[in-house]
Amino acid sequence: xxxxxxxxxxxxxxxxxxxxxxxxxxxxxxxxxxxxxxxxxxxxxxxxxxxxxxxxxxxxxxxxxxxxxxxxxxxxxxxxxxxxxxxxxxxxxxxxxxxxxxxxxxxxxxxxxxxxxxxxxxxxxxxxxxxxxxxxxxxxxxxxxxxxxxxxxxxxxxxxxxxxxxxxxxxxxxxxxxxxxxxxxxxxxxxxxxxxxxxxxxxxxxxxxxxxxxxxxxxxxxxxxxx
Numbered sequence: 001x002x003x004x005x006x007x008x009x010x011x012x013x014x015x016x017x018x019x020x021x022x023x024x025x026x027x028x029x030x031x032x033x034x035x036x037x038x039x040x041x042x043x044x045x046x047x048x049x050x051x052x053x054x055x056x057x058x059x060x061x062x063x064x065x066x067x068x069x070x071x072x073x074x075x076x077x078x079x080x081x082x083x084x085x086x087x088x089x090x091x092x093x094x095x096x097x098x099x100x101x102x103x104x105x106x107x108x109x110x111x112x113x114x115x116x117x118x119x120x121x122x123x124x125x126x127x128x129x130x131x132x133x134x135x136x137x138x139x140x141x142x143x144x145x146x147x148x149x150x151x152x153x154x155x156x157x158x159x160x161x162x163x164x165x166x167x168x169x170x171x172x173x174x175x176x177x178x179x180x181x182x183x184x185x186x187x188x189x190x191x192x193x194x195x196x197x198x199x200x201x202x203x204x205x206x207x208x209x210x211x212x213x214x215x216x217x218x219x220x221x222x223x224x225x226x227x
Contacts, residue, residue, distance in 0.1 A: 013227055014190075016140075016166040017108060018157060020175035021119035021126065022057055023197025025135070028095045029176070032057050033198075035087035036068060042083040045072040057198040058120045058179040060150030061085075097133060098196070100216035105138045107220065113227065116160040117142040118173065118183070120151060140164055151179040154187035161187070172210075172227070174219070181207035194219065 023029040033053035041047045048068045056064035065080050066072075072080055108115060115138050119126055123144045130136040141163040149155040161171050173184035176197025184191035185207055193209035195201050201212050210226070213219045 012111060012113065013170075014113065014172045015170040016114040016116060016161060016164050017172045017174060017227070018116040018118045018160050018189075020058060020173075020177070020180045020197075021117055021121055021129070023176035024174060024180075024194055025097060025101050025117075026095060026129065027098050028092075029054055029057060029198045031091060031095060032088060035084050036065065038087045039065070039080055039084035040069045040072065043069075043072055043076050043080050045069040045076075045080075054198040055177075055203070058151050058175070058177040060120055060145040061122070063150060064120070092129075093132075097135070098216050100220070102134055104216055104220050104223075105135065108223065108227070109138060111227070114140045114164045114166060116140060116164065118151070118156045118160060118175075118180075119143070120145045120179075122146045151177075152182035152186065154183050157183055157187040157189060161189075176204075178203050178207055181209055192219070192222065 019025055022032060033050050036053040037047050037050065053068055056068045061081055061084065062077060065084060066077060069080065105115060117139055121144050123146055126142060126144050141160050143156040143159050148159055157173060161168060168188035171189045173180060173189050173191045174194065175181060175191065176194045177199050181191045181193060181204060191209045193204040193212045195212050195214050204212060211222055213222055
């Protein structure tokens with residue numbers, strides 16, 4: 001009698017998948033951009049348009065605000081950041097994860113992928129958001145901009161890899177900005193770009209992502225074929 005055949009599972013390409021938070025898992029791009037605009041206006045600067053405000057999302061807050069408001073004097077930066085945080089936290093409770101994120105992370109867990117977060121959020125901010133979402137149990141490690149070097153410096157991603165004991169060749173960075181993709185490139189990692197967040201495909205393509213996906217569902221399909 002022949003022995004029953006065993007299903008052959010596809011070889012896993014990546015051992016660690018690191019996700020950006022805002023604009024990749026969390027539907028917050030528009031709210032962050034508008035909070036930046038209002039903060040700049042509050043301190044007397046020339047209000048940037050929404051595209052310019054969205055482009056700096058992912059950078060450390062102080063660097064993002066300084067870049068988007070070049071006419072604001074350095075001595076006003078503290079007030080500018082305070083006004084940004086005021087506007088962001090006022091409605092942050094209304095923000096949600098993108099549809100399908102929980103299911104996607106569950107599937108990646110079932111295939112034994114390590115999962116991480118590399119975000120421009122503060123540690124306090126990320127902890128608060130994780131505590132109020134169903135995602136806190138999914139991640140093996142997280143890094144924020146205020147506890148290591150901010151994007152696009154590769155240090156954040158290198159710390160995640162070191163914590164998880166995974167090489168750059170076995171790590172994938174998923175993000176919605178050129179800051180995410182440049183960080184991955186400088187760390188020696190592959191990247192996957194999402195186009196439903198802060199930046200357009202034209203901003204992301206020059207950094208060499210393996211693919212650009214337009215939704216979480218499309219990302220799941222990519223992982224099934226390539227992850």
